[in-house]
Amino acid sequence: MSSEIDLRATNLCKNFDNFEAVKDVNFSIPRGSFFSILGPSGCGKTTLLRMLAGFLEPTSGEIEIKGRSMLGIPPNKRPVNMVFQHLALFPMMTVAENIAYGLKRRKMKKPEITKRVESALERIGLPDVGNRSISQLSGGQKQRIAIARCLVLEPDVLLLDEPLGALDLKLREHMKIELKKLQQAFDTTFIYITHDQSEAMVMSDTVAVMNEGRFEQVGAPQDLYYHPQTPFVAGFVGESNRFSGSVVNREGETVEVITESGQRFVAREKFDKKLNSEEQVDLFVRPEMIHLSYEKGDKSDNNLSGQVENILFDGGNSRLLIREQVTGAELQVVLPQTQAFSRVKGGDELHLCWNAEQSHVYRSGLAS
Numbered sequence: 001m002s003s004e005i006d007l008r009a010t011n012l013c014k015n016f017d018n019f020e021a022v023k024d025v026n027f028s029i030p031r032g033s034f035f036s037i038l039g040p041s042g043c044g045k046t047t048l049l050r051m052l053a054g055f056l057e058p059t060s061g062e063i064e065i066k067g068r069s070m071l072g073i074p075p076n077k078r079p080v081n082m083v084f085q086h087l088a089l090f091p092m093m094t095v096a097e098n099i100a101y102g103l104k105r106r107k108m109k110k111p112e113i114t115k116r117v118e119s120a121l122e123r124i125g126l127p128d129v130g131n132r133s134i135s136q137l138s139g140g141q142k143q144r145i146a147i148a149r150c151l152v153l154e155p156d157v158l159l160l161d162e163p164l165g166a167l168d169l170k171l172r173e174h175m176k177i178e179l180k181k182l183q184q185a186f187d188t189t190f191i192y193i194t195h196d197q198s199e200a201m202v203m204s205d206t207v208a209v210m211n212e213g214r215f216e217q218v219g220a221p222q223d224l225y226y227h228p229q230t231p232f233v234a235g236f237v238g239e240s241n242r243f244s245g246s247v248v249n250r251e252g253e254t255v256e257v258i259t260e261s262g263q264r265f266v267a268r269e270k271f272d273k274k275l276n277s278e279e280q281v282d283l284f285v286r287p288e289m290i291h292l293s294y295e296k297g298d299k300s301d302n303n304l305s306g307q308v309e310n311i312l313f314d315g316g317n318s319r320l321l322i323r324e325q326v327t328g329a330e331l332q333v334v335l336p337q338t339q340a341f342s343r344v345k346g347g348d349e350l351h352l353c354w355n356a357e358q359s360h361v362y363r364s365g366l367a368s
């Protein structure tokens with residue numbers, strides 16, 4: 001990655017009649033980086049990507065690639081290529097012909113085309129499949145060919161529209177890592193849209209979390225996970241237990257919250273400063289931030305006891321559903337993969353604790 005900016009969007013808006021699909025979006029992407037736009041269905045990701053590709057004109061705002069305005073420039077004249085979820089490979093052509101297609105259209109000489117196709121196949125780790133037909137490839141191989149077909153054209157920016165969406169879970173997990181490696185090997189800027197937070201987090205240098213047409217937060221995956229600036233980001237990135245309640249006390253940046261069921265929590269306010277007494281808030285605590293034990297403790301800011309109601313076994317991702325003793329609040333807690341909990345069962349009494357800074361609290365009304 002360099003400090004040179006490959007793509008910059010300034011005050012970008014798109015309206016469909018009276019509906020604002022993209023609202024005043026601003027971002028800049030350094031050369032050679034992996035940038036993801038993450039958000040739920042309907043938040044405006046595809047609309048934004050189609051404006052970058054040139055398939056849609058912005059209602060207002062600017063898009064620059066390498067400092068040059070793209071307004072009014074048709075898709076085939078922009079230094080970008082796009083990989084679609086359905087891939088759009090040509091089934092009647094061989095793999096090599098598919099990859100060569102764009103180069104032929106550019107009237108490149110045959111020996112140079114052959115050289116580039118071979119080099120691309122080498123770089124995607126499929127050096128021997130050039131003569132195969134597309135139907136002889138697996139789903140993951142097709143993905144890589146679709147990406148190679150774009151990358152031989154040496155675009156400044158590659159746009160990827162949920163390209164892993166059609167793959168089964170296991171292959172998707174594998175392709176996440178492959179895609180990240182490909183992006184590094186080709187050193188090309190990738191802009192990737194997805195509703196899958198794990199895809200965005202694993203692959204990206206920077207993630208923009210999009211909600212209802214706006215960017216809520218743009219940052220490294222770690223920033224979004226550890227320092228979500230809005231309740232939407234806290235709820236959408238990673239898993240969280242979420243409670244609604246009101247502030248009953250505050251000391252400095254530490255606030256005490258009572259939930260609707262009467263559960264008391266202590267949290268550190270980070271982004272919504274100066275929450276007042278009686279103010280309605282949403283509080284988030286991640287299942288992996290809660291410490292579990294069979295012994296009752298009182299050393300943390302939050303100390304609760306409850307009964308195991310369900311064991312959600314999922315290997316290393318296993319969780320417990322715990323019903324708090326006094327108020328009946330339900331909490332999800334990650335099950336530590338230690339011997340201590342190997343015999344845990346429904347009905348066991350466990351003690352839960354975490355400190356104030358391990359939960360996030362926000363003024364309510366902002367969450368969706």
Ligand SMILES: Nc1ncnc2c1ncn2[C@@H]1O[C@H](COP(=O)(O)OP(=O)(O)OP(=O)(O)O)[C@@H](O)[C@H]1O
Pocket residue numbers: 016019021039040041042043044045046047048195
């Ligand atoms: N051509 C159009 N005319 C009117 N409304 C549109 C048009 N295209 C998109 N929209 C609306 O704009 C909003 C954003 O759509 P968009 O396809 O960008 O969302 P998305 O985040 O890509 O969703 P998904 O993940 O489901 O593809 C949606 O409410 C959609 O109904």
